[in-house]
Amino acid sequence: YKTLGFIGLGVMGEPMCNNLVRKSGLPVHIFDMNADAVGRVAANGGKAEASAADVGAKADVVFLSLPSIDQVEPVARALAGGARKPAMIVDMSTSDVARSRALAAELKARGVAFVDAPVARTAEAALKGTLLISVGGSVAQYEELKPLLSCMGSDVLHCGDTGCGQxxxxxxxxxxxxxxxxxxxxxxxxxxxxxxxxxxxxxxxxxxxxxxxxxxxxxxxxxxxxxxxxxxxxxxxxxxxxxxxxxxxxxxxxxxxxxxxxxxxxxxxxxxxxxxxxxxxxxxxxxxxxxxxxxxx
Ligand code: NAD
CATH class of the missing domain: 1.10.1040.10 (N-(1-d-carboxylethyl)-l-norvaline Dehydrogenase; domain 2)
Structure with a gap:
């Protein structure tokens, strides 16, 4: 993967994205409805975009840290909607299991992998990069993502197939x-x-x-x-x-x-x-x- 994306720069997402920018060494295209948060992460090296679709058009792997599946569904569909799509969307929000699995099946049919990787521990752990990250996806997807997720968490665990991280x-x-x-x-x-x-x-x-x-x-x-x-x-x-x-x-x-x-x-x-x-x-x-x-x- 050459380019990354991050959408949802809230209490957890902002420090997580800052760590990803700093430690991955890859360009990270960012978007949030809150322009102030985008501005702060852009000042740390993130590449500000005007919409989720713009992130999808540039990034190979996109991380989401949104309030819930209600936001994850439309944002993931916007990411996968363009002519150029990311290969993988990684949902780090805490999201509904059945709806995550249905979304993964829908996106797979459109050629985009959807992996769940919700985070545990505190906002301070997000800042320090010591989150516990529970991954739901194939072993191959887990192995592929581990180096990137390790920029944000100290414990990156494979839980099982799609939804099991949640x-x-x-x-x-x-x-x-x-x-x-x-x-x-x-x-x-x-x-x-x-x-x-x-x-x-x-x-x-x-x-x-x-x-x-x-x-x-x-x-x-x-x-x-x-x-x-x-x-x-x-x-x-x-x-x-x-x-x-x-x-x-x-x-x-x-x-x-x-x-x-x-x-x-x-x-x-x-x-x-x-x-x-x-x-x-x-x-x-x-x-x-x-x-x-x-x-x-
Ligand atoms: P938050 O409300 O602080 O951040 C959510 C961000 O998403 C906000 O910046 C908001 O502007 C943005 N957003 C919402 N809808 C959007 C959209 N359609 N497009 C672009 N951006 C959008 O939430 P948080 O505390 O950072 O939590 C994020 C997720 O992590 C949640 O699912 C939460 O359950 C989970 N979580 C939180 C904690 C915690 O201690 N706060 C710990 C572990 C897990």
Whole structure:
């Protein structure tokens, strides 16, 4: 591949694209509806384009970091619509599995490969190039993409065929949301039983209840009541949880813990937690904010 493209220069995409420009040594054609973001990445060496179609006309491999499949579908179709098409589109957004697989089949018929490579970890990891990237596609596609994805992530893992990268990413996040919900309950019970929250989590981290979510979401956010904006906001967390429920439904399975957690997240959103970091759900769990209606599993 001689030329690259990147569309979607948001909280994650901008630092990811900057790393790709810096480390790949290849020209990277860029587009976002937000001209300011395009300007910033262009100042770092990205090649500004006026539309997705223009990126498609110049790049061999195009990376997407868009809000959801609702944006991925039209952008991918615009990329594949011109006389000169990219050979491959790599969706790094967190996207619906069934719609990703359908889009991959549609694009394949038009001669364009579509690979899913959603990212886990934080905006800081995007900046440092230490994301965890879950790839869904053939082994050959994974091997081809690995050097480019390694510009953005420190762990680039092959999960299985098309869509499997999304399955792993979506279930990782659902597991985190359910754990954050459980940690919120444990923290509330512990505090009301006379324990200092920080000490409780410190002690739990030394025992069999230890987990990544306890050490990070629990110790850095929940006990400190620190829920900044622009760090995985509740609105995106709800999108990801709904993707997990769609996945369960497609497999004719009605999950109880995931459904309860999803409902609770929607209640928190209704109560005003929209752009804050998603562990702010503890405020609903411990009764500081009130749900508008009963939450049923
Ligand atoms: P964001 O909203 O900050 O960025 C999305 C970007 O896409 C924006 O710059 C927007 O202008 C652009 N965009 C939207 N529609 C477009 C279109 N039609 N054409 C061109 N540009 C368009 O979102 P983000 O936080 O960077 O997240 C991107 C993806 O990564 C999401 O799928 C999210 O679920 C996932 N993700 C986010 C995080 C996080 O911590 N923020 C972590 C892991 C994964």
């Amino acid at each position: 399955v792993v990413k979506i279930l990782n996040n659902m597991m985190v949301f359910m754990t954050v919900n459980a940690l919120s309950e444990v923290l509330t019970i512990g505090r009301r039983a006379g324990m200092d929250g920080e000490r409780l989590f410190e002690l739990l981290a030394g025992g069999s209840a230890d987990s990544f979510a306890l050490r990070n979401h629990g110790m850095k956010s929940l006990v400190k009541d620190s829920f900044p904006e622009k760090v995985f906001p509740m609105v995106y967390a709800i999108k990801d949880a709904s993707l997990a429920l769609s996945l369960a439904k497609a497999g004719s399975f009605q999950p109880k813990i995931a459904s309860y957690t999803y409902n609770l997240m929607c209640q928190a959103h209704d109560a005003g937690i929209v752009n804050n970091y998603h562990p702010a759900i503890v405020q609903l769990v411990d009764g500081r904010i009130t749900p508008k209606q009963d939450v049923k599993p």
